[in-house]
């Protein structure tokens with residue numbers, strides 16, 4: 001596996017549960033009411049070319065509702081174009097976690113999104129990872145960017161950085177991201193979950209997604 005590609009697709013968000021206060025990611029302020037409230041459609045997931053492993057009924061439903069939202073925003077053909085070839089793997093705990101921190105998701109395997117449900121506290125207790133619905137959509141943004149080479153295009157055409165969420169520019173520990181890949185994934189999530197603010201505060205980012213990803217359709221979350 002090409003290391004450069006791997007590095008750009010990793011999503012490492014370490015949530016410090018002890019001191020986690022205030023909002024950091026779009027997932028935390030997400031308006032999930034903006035998403036389709038359709039019932040689980042297994043057929044739809046298959047039709048757009050997504051494979052799933054280890055999902056509960058609720059997780060399948062959330063995935064299905066995101067796909068339905070994308071289809072409502074664009075059309076089924078575009079959903080297939082953007083998402084086909086993806087595998088989503090749901091697990092209780094993702095790998096080893098350091099004390100008091102947590103890895104909610106990663107894309108260390110090409111074309112796969114791995115999503116965790118819990119992290120372990122220092123006492124070995126399982127803690128439920130919050131905002132997983134929004135995190136899944138953020139991860140979808142990384143997948144779409146990797147699949148279609150959007151990171152480079154975004155950086156070249158949107159000169160002004162979008163700073164809608166703190167996570168767009170830095171990790172929860174304050175360390176700055178080395179590239180704008182997290183910004184891209186956050187803008188992607190915002191288009192579905194926080195569209196009104198995105199359009200107002202990051203006009204160029206909004207326009208890029210509208211034209212290049214969503215067939216010139218406005219966010220359904222305005």
Ligand SMILES: [Zn+2]
Nearest residue numbers: 011142182185
């Ligand atoms: Zn990310």
